[in-house]
Amino acid sequence: MTTAMLKALAHPLRRRITKVIARREFARAADIAAELDVPANSVSFHLRVLADAGLIVEAPEHARDRRDRVWRAVQGGYNVGSPEHPVEDEVLGGALMHTLAEDHFDLVRRVLAWAPEYVSGRTAEVHGTFSQRTVRLTEAEFTAVEEKIYALFAEVEAAHDRTDPAGRMWGIDIVAADDTI
Known part of the structure; x- marks a missing residue:
């Protein structure tokens, strides 16, 4: 992860926003604001931070018109850091x-x-x-x-068939540790 990604995800509202976008697959600031019960202008600010960090991108194919800004998550998982890819901070x-x-x-x-x-x-x-x-x-x-x-x-x-109404979002945490820690 880049420092910008680390900073972006360090904010709890931004992590909540990324979860909403992941669950919905794409979303507008107003939709996210309504779901999280926070002001839309605050969500818009945090969406720009997430976009600048490379964690989300615009999804114009889902926009209603040219002024409509719709966002989707960047695909893939994230690794905070490793010896091969150490964090700067x-x-x-x-x-x-x-x-x-x-x-x-x-x-x-x-x-x-x-x-x-x-x-x-x-x-x-x-x-x-x-x-x-x-x-x-x-x-x-x-x-x-x-x-x-x-x-x-x-x-x-x-x-997965994204149109299947039985589909739900699953939070999956896999925790692993060896016997030395």
Whole structure:
């Protein structure tokens, strides 16, 4: 991630905006503002920051007319940084990682709040899951598994029928850590 991307995603409203755009596939500032219950001019400002950072792009094919600004997410996942692609601002990268972890904890809390309904049999509708697996792998093997997971996500996303009314957005957090941390 570039420093501009890190800065853009460090703001909680911008992360919420990116989630709305991802869920809708494309959106206007007014639509996002209504969904998030924030002023449209504030959303417009944050959309420009996200666009300048390269996280979203305009989607004129969905515009009603030439003045209508519609946005869509840039495809793909993001990696905050790595030895091959280090972040320029280590403090900012660390701060974003903490913020993303808080988003992860929020997802876990929502699944925990729903889980008693499912495990008790009061509902059969699946809204989340907890699964764990412990495996012994080399670092290279783990990296290969991670690449296969991303490829699988891309494959099923491309095969999904976007017109299927049963389709829902799923937040998927995969957490992995070796036994040294």
